[in-house]
Amino acid sequence: MEKQLKRMATMQRLQTTGLELFYQKGYYNTSVDDILKELSLSKGAFYYHFQSKEEFFISIVQNLLFRKIYSALIEPIEGEEDPLNKIALCFDNALETAEHNFLDYGFVLSNFITEFNGKNPEIMNYLQDILKVWEVNLVTALQKGKTDGYVSRHIDSEAVASYLISSYIGVRTLMVEGNSKILRYKHIQQLRQYLKSMEYKEPA
Amino acid sequence: MEKQLKRMATMQRLQTTGLELFYQKGYYNTSVDDILKELSLSKGAFYYHFQSKEEFFISIVQNLLFRKIYSALIEPIEGEEDPLNKIALCFDNALETAEHNFLDYGFVLSNFITEFNGKNPEIMNYLQDILKVWEVNLVTALQKGKTDGYVSRHIDSEAVASYLISSYIGVRTLMVEGNSKILRYKHIQQLRQYLKSMEYKEPA
């Protein structure tokens, strides 16, 4: 029975540090040996558990990335009242973790999209699926906000959702070391202004 | 005298197709041989004109990328009246060329930023310099818009500029094949709404 545990533990360790390194250095620029060196493991270990580097990466996307994004960026908004405020808070939190140089999974996702775009359609599908779930959730939250009287009925929920994701992805791309604090501040300020413009207003 | 011309021509050809391939496949995923194969040139030619792959890339950034971005995204806004409209038009134009799968240099820039972030500080500096020029120009245009009576005096020009760049970078990251048309439409729609919220309003 203990072997099952060891198996799981080793796979988890590989995936965790795999994601870290892939994020820091990119997929193509991270060798399997880099990951193994970090964990003092050998090639034998890696290829015993995973068929290839690509299959390994996909397992990371599905097991780690998707779940993390869901819990960090999707679930907090789900079913909440006052979606506009909730969205601003959620994005602000994510940017805060990003500022302290932790893994910000929304950004990790966009990094990978940039890296695999036009190169690996299969992986691209997995990545885009995550984006779709994110977008659908935002749209749902906005629509619910309309019926609950928090959001103006005139807005195009899908357009807003995609604009929100776009600007988030964009600011994270630009948040490189040194300027992240100011950029985050500016971004949240403008985000709130943008969101404010679509609040429901009591008919006079 | 003809040798000078040949020298320039070869270097230009290398840089042009170099940029294309680096954009399509990424810097690290494009070999010098890939570029040479495209042009039916040899290693001797390449290393006769350039010291290394890195120096070659930097020359591309400074000679091609910077100038293209300047003429496509910076110059069209410079000194114009009604900056809000001009910005929307300029961004729309850029996204249109992007939709037809041509080189969109603003996006190329953000792709490279993503690729080199945390890996090559020297190249990062060259890339960020371009961003700074872009941002400064947007700020200047917005400030001029204030004095000319087109833009509300209450806005934070720097925050708006960085938010504009962010959202542009973001939407281009997400504009992968298939969904680009809808995404562009949604984006411009929301961009115009966002810009509208900062128009100068005649005091009642």
Add this chain to the structure above:
DNA sequence: AGTATAACAGACTTAATGGTCTGCTAGAAG
């Protein structure tokens, strides 16, 4: 015409990488 050299061709070197394969070892099973 003769020579020097700019511009290039292409074989070669060195280092890294994804993946294979054989073998060892600890713990589960009988």
Add this chain to the structure above:
DNA sequence: CTTCTAGCAGACCATTAAGTCTGTTATACT
């Protein structure tokens, strides 16, 4: 205690990359 195998170590292989170096050719200059 013996046997078997999951889990792993690490040498090895094939390929690819950046960069070097020597040789070749066309052109400018005298």
